[in-house]
Amino acid sequence: MKLSLASVSVDLDPLRCYHHIHGLGPVPEQLTEVVLQRALPRFLEVFDRLGIQATLFVVGADALDGMAGRPLLRESARLGHELGNHSFGHPYELSRLTESEIEHELLACEQILDELRVGTPGPCGFRAPGYELSPQLLAVLSRLGFRYDSSVFPCPPYYLAKLLVLAKLRLSGQRSGSIIGSPWQQLGPSQPYRPALAAPSRRGTAPIVELPVAVTPWLRLPAIGTFLLLSPTLRQVLLHGMTAQPFFNLELHGIDLIDAKQDGIPAELVARQPDLQVPLWQKQAALVEVLRFLRDHAQVVPLAVAAQRLGQLLA
Template structure:
């Protein structure tokens, strides 16, 4: 049977304020993603027996004891915690080797404590990878990276938004990733000296899902805002693949009213206008549909198979 890994990037709300050039979020909302959205994901996954991968920002985990307790419980019940850097800097891939090492190592330490075992997987902020980051992950013993998202429509849409913001004199913390990622393989592979081509790295790359040919994004917030028919077509488009790496964000299950999200952010982040009930229903329908063709497994299981056998266990493609 084919394999689907569901992963949730637990970016704190300050990331969204940063992307849209809105300054700092109100203090009471600092941990809204871990405290309000994370338990909603946990409940949906539990009802379906899905073990997911949560990519955790180290500084958020370290400063939120109740969020840490939730994540520890999730790890104990079979979910995986992965490393999403310590401060989620969007310029992470362009930092010096020493700064990259510190961002990875600091998050590694707090996540290992919360999980009870060291994380073996990594996702870069803003999907931005570099050869320098790859070297650091190899030297710190990581088994897989899952940062590459080689979607042309996403890339050009992001470039457009950033261009308009700079024309308006608003500064986004977002960084446009390396365009070489747009021609990287879309199925699991072993990178080389750089992250975008095949080679002999000690870790494997598990790319985030895009559709064949046009490489349309098949990720949570695009699926959420898409009309139901488009959502169905996007999910259909990846059915020929033996591995489906479905990436979501913690903020996908925030509710503007219940969670007290300021209008300032809602006006910039369109999926926040959709009521939580509708988003939960859409997610649940999506997961039920996927369950007809795939078994669910956290990314670490897929990485272990690919590391050991050079391919997915369930008759997947060779590296």
């Protein structure tokens, strides 16, 4: 099957998430909203230039009344981008919470998104912090009427790399805010499927469609922004691999279009995030190249549209 459908999504994780992952202290006051303030307009400019409607996964707590990101998100919705739910407070352990705690996180975010959306109110799409889908999270999503989930990232190489990073942090006496999910999820389907309610990494009959984040066939290399924007050689390998599968669910992060120097990112974070060591102009050019590739090979639609189309095929 050749590539024919693609979606582009951006997880708008605030800088505090990265400080949390790397066990760093609090984010300087002036940088708490830097991702929405500086990176989101850069994404909107590129999407506009290439005529792409994307899905923006929003952390509800970053879009409260009076916050700088709120009008930008409202403008994004007006431009035709989909606003997806990325939980209210971005707890990395979300999938391990009780059903009522999960429901609270999802509904609190959904309420804010509905104030910003144009047209049809939600719930529609969800992505979990930290790429983990559990039976209780799937149960809540199904009960609340979400039409798709895009939390699964079935990527053994990424999983192993994360294990190593967390082990290294622990050895140096620091603790990461991130968690290690189930290894079984790494071996589940890598193209859209209907999950089993009791075991989300297996095929089943849940009312919701799972849209896994992109990995290449066979080796399951991570075809996400963090790696696609890092080096031209890696980009060619990943993009070439992705042409052999029907759906390319490209996941980006807000931080992908942050410039360490221009945006004043703390040196201790830059040292731990290789993508922050690449200058913005280089990442912007790489992103344009990736999006052009998608446009040349596939129809690019928001995840909600992809879920609807693919869901009919999976019924």
